Structure formats: structure tokens, C-alpha cells
Amino acid sequence: MNGSKAPSRAQDHGHWSTARIIGMAAALLLAAACSPQPETLGPLAPDAVILAFGDSLTAGTGAAPGASYPSRLEALSGRRVINAGIPGELSRGGVARLPSLLEEHRPDLLILTHGGNDLLRRMHTEETRANLETMIDLARGRGIDVLLVAVPAPTLLRLRSDPLYAEIGRQLRIPVEDGALAHVLARDAMKADPIHPNGDGYRYVAERIHRLLVETGAL
Numbered sequence: 001m002n003g004s005k006a007p008s009r010a011q012d013h014g015h016w017s018t019a020r021i022i023g024m025a026a027a028l029l030l031a032a033a034c035s036p037q038p039e040t041l042g043p044l045a046p047d048a049v050i051l052a053f054g055d056s057l058t059a060g061t062g063a064a065p066g067a068s069y070p071s072r073l074e075a076l077s078g079r080r081v082i083n084a085g086i087p088g089e090l091s092r093g094g095v096a097r098l099p100s101l102l103e104e105h106r107p108d109l110l111i112l113t114h115g116g117n118d119l120l121r122r123m124h125t126e127e128t129r130a131n132l133e134t135m136i137d138l139a140r141g142r143g144i145d146v147l148l149v150a151v152p153a154p155t156l157l158r159l160r161s162d163p164l165y166a167e168i169g170r171q172l173r174i175p176v177e178d179g180a181l182a183h184v185l186a187r188d189a190m191k192a193d194p195i196h197p198n199g200d201g202y203r204y205v206a207e208r209i210h211r212l213l214v215e216t217g218a219l
Helices: 009-034 069-077 091-105 116-120 125-140 163-172 180-185 199-215
Strands: 049-054 080-085 109-113 145-149 191-193
Touching (some): 109 125, 145 163
Parallel strands (some): 049 109
């Protein structure tokens, strides 16, 4: 035996506590580093133009004139927001309509909220995906940033955004607002009918899109 004293139980406990704290801190840092972060967008100048493109959810069906999400977003962002929503349009119609609008308005940002009518009509997912990706490519090919807004899938259970939108966002590395419409359309107080927000619902959608624009560096 030597003359050294074995560490006390209190010392052991202290060493283990320190090690545990260090381990937890490292795990938290690793989790933060691995958490998906929204893709960045180019900053929008004060005179920038945003093209809000889609169907009735963009047009503002269910709310009073001037209460659509593009109108609300224009007030929040201080940028010009063009409402290019056509009620009832399918994604294939969007592919046909978008190029002329991009040429006419030359926007700095495209906010794409499309595919809802495809989902309601149970169209093949791959066709909708291809059409959404084509619209994104049409914009990006002209140097225009894109923000995609997810539409909820029709379901009798809990309303959720269709996973198609998040998949496209990951694949094409574009930011996706992935919950606002599902949140609104799951609440009677925020919708005008089963598939359209009311004025309060569109305000919420605009606020969520505005927040994402700030988080991604556009504003």
C-alpha cells in the first residue's frame, strides 16, 4: 500500500457531475449544428418586387378585398408585392402562366403557393412535384430567388402540410414556410370555409412568411 488517499465519494461525484455537464453541453452544441436551418435568400432592396404566385390561397378567396396574404405582406415588408393568384388553377396551369409574369414584372423574389387544387383532386404526386419544380426552375433560371409555401394535404385526421413541399425544399435548397396554412385551416376561427382562410387567417400566413423572410436574410 502507498500513502496516497483514495478520492472521496464527494470528489468522485464532483468529477462525474463535471463530466456530465461537459457531455450535455457538447451534445447540445452538436444538435444545434445538425439542426436544419432555412436556406438563405438575397437581401431585398427597398424598391424590390415580390411576385406572390398561386391559386385561390394567394388570390385571397374567403377574405375581404385587400385582406389577402400578399396585401398583408406588402404592409409588413415595405416592398411591393404583386398578387398573381388565380382561384381553381392547377399546377400545370401555373407552369403555363408563370413565364409571362416573370418577364412582365421581373421580380426579385417569387413566393410560390401552388398545388392545393392538385391535392384536392387527388392528382398524381409526381406530376405536382414536377410542375412545382419546373416553376421554381423557371424563376431561378432568371436569377430570381424562390420561397415555397406548403399546402396541407386533405385528410380527416390532423391537418398537416403535405410532405411534398419539404422534400422539394431539401432537394432544391430553397426555404419553405411549412406550417402556416395547416395551422390556419385547422382552426375554425381563422378560416372562411374548409379550404380557405379568412382575413385573420391570411394575416397569420403573411406574418409567418414575413418572419421567414427575416430569418433567411431577405429582410
